[in-house]
Amino acid sequence: MTNKQIVDSHSHNNGNGKNNSATQVKDLNTVWIPPEAVSPAPPPPAFEPDNQPILLERPSWWSHAFVWLIVSVSGTALLWAAFAPLEQSVPATGKLEAEGAAKELKAPNGGVVREILVKDGDAVTKGQLLVTLDPTAPQADLDSLLKQRETLLRENQFYNAQFTGASTVGSPEFQALTQSRAALLAENQYLKAQLNGAKVSGGQGDFFANQDGLLAASRAELRSRVEAARLQVQELQTQLAEVQVQLAATEAQLPTANQQLAAAKDRLTMAGVQLETAKAQVPRAKAQLEMAKAQVSSTQARLQTARAQIPNASARVATAAALLNSDKDLLNRIEPVAQAGALAELQLKRQQQQVLLRQNELAQSESERLTRQSELAATETEILTRQNEITAREADVLSRYQEIAAIQAEISNRQGEVAAREGELVRTQGEVERLKGERQRITVSIERAKQQLKNTIDLSAKDIFTKIADNHKRVADIDSQLGRLRLENKKKLDEIESQIQKAKQAVQYQELRSPVDGIVFDLKPNSSGYVVRAIDSEPVLKVVPTNKLVAKVYLTNRDIGQVVDRLNKDKELKVEVNVESFPSTEYGTITGKLTSVSSDVLPPDQQEQRPYYAFPATIELETQTLKMGNREIKLQPGMAINASIKVRNRTVLSIFTELFQKQVDSLESVR
16 A cells, blocks of 8 residues: 555544554554566655645544533533522611601690609510699689689679679679660650651650641641642643643654655666676776777778888799799790701790799789788778777767766755755754653653652651661660670680680699600700700600601612612612621521612701601511510610611523623713
């Protein structure tokens, strides 16, 4: 086997060194190549690396195992990163607070501290007495108000007795008001008796005598005025009858005047229609006149054209005659020569045809000249006809204008007639209106006189009723004054009652008791004699409830979106709370639930060491204590905490892809 065969057999293998590498090596060791028998040995061939045989060795098994180990570990890590869940939390800081806010105890009315029964940090129960104030001043105010109420009650009894008619002794002002009221009521009784026509019985003194004389004089005056009013009514009724007769006669003339006016307006309307018709015919006549003038102008233009064409036609006739004579002369000279045979007969025929052609042209020119002369004569005749038509149209237009002038004159006459008829009608209508107004005036005067008669009869009663009404008004004023005094007294009594209730409450407020079970803190009084002012806004002390504690934490703007989105889906989020006072490695942590997140953002607060905008959130704790072995440690309000809010589960791969995406996004903002 030659070297080339060895290489070829190696090239037919798969090239991976796994199938026949050992066999190849064994064959190479046993191959013997005999020398050439006849020819001398050729020179050694040149070294060619590409033609050299390739010897491949089988790789070791541990290299394959190492490669597959790397692939397996990488694939497993990638699968774990893609599917293994990793819990993601949002950090938040805050503190423990009581579920109910701290109760502030104040002294609404102020006072002097008499005894302090507790100190800061003491545990108290609901209703326990904490601080007492000196009750001397509030009790004195209460006693004074009770005395004032007793005085006002006695005054009210006096006012009520006066309205019921009981005889009591009061102030001089009140006695004067009651006497005036009684006198006015007695006077009203006398006036009502006079109104009924009866004498007042039982009256004595000058007052009643004067009233009787006034009544007799009033009745005599009433009779006189009634008679005068009746005479005036009769006179006015006579005048009214005369006006009625004149009004009927004038109204009878109105239909005739209206008919005459309508006839005059009809004639005026007819004349107006004729005028419009005549005016409408004038534009048509003018249009016909203008058309005739335009036709004359057109005909004159054609006449000028025809006259201008006649010399041309005559010139063409003369030219054609001259050409004909020239051709005839040439034909006469050619004809003997052609007959003698000196000229071709074809040329003779051509000359003869030329002569005939010239004769034809001469005849056409003569015919055209005659035609132009005929057109000229016809055009002149048409011009005369158009001029006659223009004269007739001008006469027609003139007659239309004369007709319009005549119609306008007639219209002026008709308008004058209409104006005269309208004036007559207006005068008649004015007279009718005047008579109607006079009738209305007299009718009103009659009604006024009748009303005056009635008023005269009622005048006496009116005066009496007016006097009675005035007296009633004065009585009402007196009653109003008495009622106002009683109302003011009642108002004062109500105010005193309100002040008494406040004074009683102020006496009760001299003892400050705990509203809830809790811990006392921020106690302002430090000894007896401490003055508490009512205007102070600061509480005397505070009681922190010792009931259930909750964690109050603050979320940053960066974390609020994830928390709110998850809270809207699950309603509750698990939280792991670490109390800073107790390390979680020793005391452990407390689990809880995020129950609420505020929708309002809080500005940065340097006092609370919170230099960022934050959203308050509330965490409900599952336990209120920390355990260390068998010992329970009770939590207190105000302890600082760190909370981890569980928002979602993520894969490790998603975290790396998110970091990669952030780096890619940051490249967009690179300048």
